[in-house]
Amino acid sequence: CLLDSFDDLDMPPAAVTSVLGNSWISQGLRKSMLSTAVWGMISSKSKKAAPDGFLSRFYKIMGELSPSLAWGFLGDDALLQPICAMIRSDLEASLTTVFDELQTDYSTLDSLAEDLYKTLRSSSNRLT
Numbered sequence: 001c002l003l004d005s006f007d008d009l010d011m012p013p014a015a016v017t018s019v020l021g022n023s024w025i026s027q028g029l030r031k032s033m034l035s036t037a038v039w040g041m042i043s044s045k046s047k048k049a050a051p052d053g054f055l056s057r058f059y060k061i062m063g064e065l066s067p068s069l070a071w072g073f074l075g076d077d078a079l080l081q082p083i084c085a086m087i088r089s090d091l092e093a094s095l096t097t098v099f100d101e102l103q104t105d106y107s108t109l110d111s112l113a114e115d116l117y118k119t120l121r122s123s124s125n126r127l128t
Helices: 002-010 014-020 027-046 054-074 080-098 109-127
Strands: none
Touching (some): 002 054, 014 027, 027 054, 054 080
């Protein structure tokens, strides 16, 4: 889900790019329009998830975080853009490590859990 979102950021819908690129529209209105578009996409995805399942809860959290992250990635906020770029870079690096059999030991459940914990803890420390 998260990696799909990063792919979506690389090629946002034309309507989103046209609004964000329009200097005649105030920054506040552009941010509001982007938040509405992001919320709509998350809302449509969340309807497909089981009501009490993991994805349903994940989409609720993302519904709160995503508008700000989307503005950081796509908007013109000079303070938020580098922070969002760092988050993306770190998450992609962490996931690459998790799925790399040379860096993560998949031989037993305990070794996998230990490596996952180390990777995610390291990522968390870098982001805080």
